[in-house]
Amino acid sequence: MSIIKLTIARSSTLTIFVILLVLVLIFLSCKPPVEVSELDSRTNSLNKSIMCPICPGESIDQSQNELAGHMRRIVREQIEGGKTDSEVREYFVERYGPVVLLEPSTSGIGLIAWIVPPAGLLIAGCSVAIALILMKRRRSEEVVDDTLSHNDRVRYYKVLEERGISEDDLPGREV
Amino acid sequence: MVEIGQISLVAAFILVVYVTIVGFAGGVLNGRDLVASARWGFYSVVPLLLIATSALIYAFVNNDFSVAYVAENSNLAMPRIYAWVAFYSGNAGSLLYIAVAFSIMASICLKVITKKLPYTAPYALGVMSMVLLFFLAVILFLANPLEKLTVTPADGQGINPLLIHFGMFIHPPFQMLGLISVALPYSVAVGALLAGRGGRDEWVDQGRMWGMVSWLILTVGLLLGSWWAYTILGWGGYWAWDPVENSALMPWLAMTAFVHSIMVQKRRGMFRMWNMVLVIISFTMAQLGMFINRGGPVPSVHSFAESTMGWIFLAVMGLTLFVSLVIFVIRYDTLKSRGRLESMISRESAFLAQNILFLLIAFVTLWGTVFPIFSEAVDETTMTVGQPFFNKVNGPLMLLLILLMGVAPLLPWRRATGKSLARMLRIPVVSGLSVAAIVLIAGISQPWAVASFAICGVAVSGVLQEWGRGTFSRHRRGEGWPRAFLNLLNANRPRYGGYIVHLAIIMLGVGITASSFYSVQRDVVMQPGDTETLGKYTFKYIGVNEESFSDRLEETAEFKVWSGDKYIGYMYPYRAFYPEFRIAATRGAINSSPMEDFYLVPSEFGEDDQAVFRALINPMIWWMWASGPILVFGTLVALVPRRRSKNVQLRLTSLTARVGDQNQSSVLGAED
Numbered sequence A: 001m002s003i004i005k006l007t008i009a010r011s012s013t014l015t016i017f018v019i020l021l022v023l024v025l026i027f028l029s030c031k032p033p034v035e036v037s038e039l040d041s042r043t044n045s046l047n048k049s050i051m052c053p054i055c056p057g058e059s060i061d062q063s064q065n066e067l068a069g070h071m072r073r074i075v076r077e078q079i080e081g082g083k084t085d086s087e088v089r090e091y092f093v094e095r096y097g098p099v100v101l102l103e104p105s106t107s108g109i110g111l112i113a114w115i116v117p118p119a120g121l122l123i124a125g126c127s128v129a130i131a132l133i134l135m136k137r138r139r140s141e142e143v144v145d146d147t148l149s150h151n152d153r154v155r156y157y158k159v160l161e162e163r164g165i166s167e168d169d170l171p172g173r174e175v
Numbered sequence B: 001m002v003e004i005g006q007i008s009l010v011a012a013f014i015l016v017v018y019v020t021i022v023g024f025a026g027g028v029l030n031g032r033d034l035v036a037s038a039r040w041g042f043y044s045v046v047p048l049l050l051i052a053t054s055a056l057i058y059a060f061v062n063n064d065f066s067v068a069y070v071a072e073n074s075n076l077a078m079p080r081i082y083a084w085v086a087f088y089s090g091n092a093g094s095l096l097y098i099a100v101a102f103s104i105m106a107s108i109c110l111k112v113i114t115k116k117l118p119y120t121a122p123y124a125l126g127v128m129s130m131v132l133l134f135f136l137a138v139i140l141f142l143a144n145p146l147e148k149l150t151v152t153p154a155d156g157q158g159i160n161p162l163l164i165h166f167g168m169f170i171h172p173p174f175q176m177l178g179l180i181s182v183a184l185p186y187s188v189a190v191g192a193l194l195a196g197r198g199g200r201d202e203w204v205d206q207g208r209m210w211g212m213v214s215w216l217i218l219t220v221g222l223l224l225g226s227w228w229a230y231t232i233l234g235w236g237g238y239w240a241w242d243p244v245e246n247s248a249l250m251p252w253l254a255m256t257a258f259v260h261s262i263m264v265q266k267r268r269g270m271f272r273m274w275n276m277v278l279v280i281i282s283f284t285m286a287q288l289g290m291f292i293n294r295g296g297p298v299p300s301v302h303s304f305a306e307s308t309m310g311w312i313f314l315a316v317m318g319l320t321l322f323v324s325l326v327i328f329v330i331r332y333d334t335l336k337s338r339g340r341l342e343s344m345i346s347r348e349s350a351f352l353a354q355n356i357l358f359l360l361i362a363f364v365t366l367w368g369t370v371f372p373i374f375s376e377a378v379d380e381t382t383m384t385v386g387q388p389f390f391n392k393v394n395g396p397l398m399l400l401l402i403l404l405m406g407v408a409p410l411l412p413w414r415r416a417t418g419k420s421l422a423r424m425l426r427i428p429v430v431s432g433l434s435v436a437a438i439v440l441i442a443g444i445s446q447p448w449a450v451a452s453f454a455i456c457g458v459a460v461s462g463v464l465q466e467w468g469r470g471t472f473s474r475h476r477r478g479e480g481w482p483r484a485f486l487n488l489l490n491a492n493r494p495r496y497g498g499y500i501v502h503l504a505i506i507m508l509g510v511g512i513t514a515s516s517f518y519s520v521q522r523d524v525v526m527q528p529g530d531t532e533t534l535g536k537y538t539f540k541y542i543g544v545n546e547e548s549f550s551d552r553l554e555e556t557a558e559f560k561v562w563s564g565d566k567y568i569g570y571m572y573p574y575r576a577f578y579p580e581f582r583i584a585a586t587r588g589a590i591n592s593s594p595m596e597d598f599y600l601v602p603s604e605f606g607e608d609d610q611a612v613f614r615a616l617i618n619p620m621i622w623w624m625w626a627s628g629p630i631l632v633f634g635t636l637v638a639l640v641p642r643r644r645s646k647n648v649q650l651r652l653t654s655l656t657a658r659v660g661d662q663n664q665s666s667v668l669g670a671e672d
């Protein structure tokens, strides 16, 4: 018994060690990310949030169109001229309407776009919970499977655990 | 040649009508001969469609502009090799491609299930032939690629210039086949349902197998599409949440949910209804994808198969969904679950949570895609929903999914005790925290990026822990290390193959995280002789080489590039302008390494030698492409069945539950 315990202890230390080694190796090769000037990073993120009015659904950052190039220059000039991000956006909305923003606004109808996903998450969470509760209540028809008494079942999992094996590795347990 | 093609199309159509009727009739009347006749009819559609496709390719290769579709999608200036694949560059031809590719795959599927699921096969055959019937009807009556023009033009209009790229040979075939192959698991499942055998779990193995085949093809198509977009679209990214991209992602998400939840049915006899629902949703989403691509209401850059018949796809999608649900409701009571959920904390409930999360992401994606239409209809203001929205909303959900992918497989089936849970999660949690610490030290400080790397760390160590544990326990029983590992993988291929796939998905996640948070880009205006720097890279613009062709002006810039003090070499970003299309096809020059890509692409070549270039450093994109082969390998490991003697197999499938029991008693016995 104690021998088994010892091996398990050793094996999990070794596992931790190996895993950490791999992760450290991966991330040691990371160098700190390149410093970007405030101007560049703001320009880029603004470019990504403004649509090119004549291209199908592309941002001005993506588009190869001349107009998009022109708009990119305007964005840069305005930032250099000291405007804030929302002022720059406003500038384009005045000319092209709210369509040019690639992100729905957080007021009016645009708000619905933002509300639906978290509401979905909430509903999804609740429905999983309800489904699980219902499934748990259901009477089992799986007679064969319940031949082990409760005590045996507990013992069974304990043995599995002590040996450090998973039920899935037993023969006949594919998938 | 064209006429022969036409005739075989018509013949194929008639044959498929026959097959559909006789297949279903054979199933209902239980007539062996009828079924066999329908089956052989279905097989014979393959050569007919191959002839029609060959006729179309022949017309392309020989510049037969008397064929309307060839005249629209090809011209003399097109590089010759592309004539062989140009036939799927437009709507009509790509439909023919879909029909022929589907007929081949469906025939293989049919052959397999005829042997394995004799009662289900006739109905599955009926469903498959209805799918094929739809495509052939559209091809024959609405979009015939072999239709002739009355006057033969001297030259064609040419192919969309963006498609002159190596990606043309691989992405469209995979992507289109991927979408349509979702019909295979759908046919198997609905076939079983129709045959009244949905409640017997015999269809599960085949459903899972074809589900994974389809998943694999879809995944490869998606990766290739992203890679193509990255190399050619000239903005240095690979995914823009464009409607067509979304339309490929949604069925992929639903299929991923399906290949997981089907495992619960196989293992525990649970989720029977849920699996049916999932497979129906997957097929609906695949049809939705085709609708969006072929005349959807949302503008997209990717409108190569644009047509006016989107509404037909939409109508058929609605019809399919409706009929499927009716069948489902009629057969509802055959689908009662065998197993019972024993505990809220168990592998089963993790699977359900994971499934819902997949569907939620698919739903949010759909929501963002159709929101512009919704806002137009409700408020008469068109809103655009683009990258920033999807990143903000789907990003966190996907992270949650990866977290689940790391910890949920550690949960035991049926029930987990708090103690065992803590034990299992110890290593992953420690690893996740250490990764967070390491990346923070390495200078990465954006909270979402740190969270993402940490979660990837949890998921990696979860997989490694499972592998490690199994290998140890085998090693202890006297197997050498490498042997123990291989035997472990072999002992439960679906599971450990799945883990390989998961590792590949984590690589993908690392690549996506690094490149979305730490990509650096600059637009620079340069004249020959100028030198600029970006990060550690220094690049010198030598000059531009112009070459004029009958259909395009090619401009290739020449750069000398250094990384720090190290000279890397020359890079040649390229831009070709096609006056007739008013399209510029650019091709980035990429210096790729596992750490980062240095990417140069021309935006404009202006007057007096001035040119605008975009330079980017995209960290770790390499990992995304490298994950592809691993992912394919893992899926194949999980897919290829283990050879067993027939006897054992019979016993195992009919008595899985009891075998489990034997395991339990033998484990207990050994303990005593």
Ligand code: HEM
Pocket: B088, B089, B090, B094, B162, B163, B171, B172, B175, B176, B179, B222, B225, B226, B227, B228, B229, B230, B232, B233, B238, B239, B244, B245, B246, B247, B248, B249, B289, B290, B291, B293, B294, B302, B303, B304, B305, B306
């Ligand atoms: C992330 C990137 C991409 C995704 C998700 C994607 C998705 C798709 C989908 C779903 C289809 C099948 C449509 C159907 O059968 O109805 C398709 C087909 C096709 N794709 Fe892409 N694609 C991507 C990038 C590209 C790029 C960059 C190009 C070329 C420049 C391209 C060219 C094509 C072509 C020519 C077809 C076949 C014709 C068609 O059905 O539209 N794709 N793609």
Ligand code: HEM
Pocket: A175, B212, B215, B256, B259, B260, B347, B350, B351, B352, B354, B401, B402, B404, B405, B406, B408, B409, B410, B494, B495, B496, B497, B498, B499, B501, B502, B505, B634, B635, B638
């Ligand atoms: C995007 C791709 C994928 C994601 C995000 C993903 C996610 C997950 C998650 C969250 C779980 C744990 C949930 C649970 O146990 O319910 C899981 C389990 C599993 N997945 Fe995936 N998965 C992906 C692809 C695949 C593929 C393609 C396969 C098949 C080859 C696969 C095979 C498995 C297996 C076998 C398990 C159960 C593990 C076990 O029994 O220990 N996964 N996956």
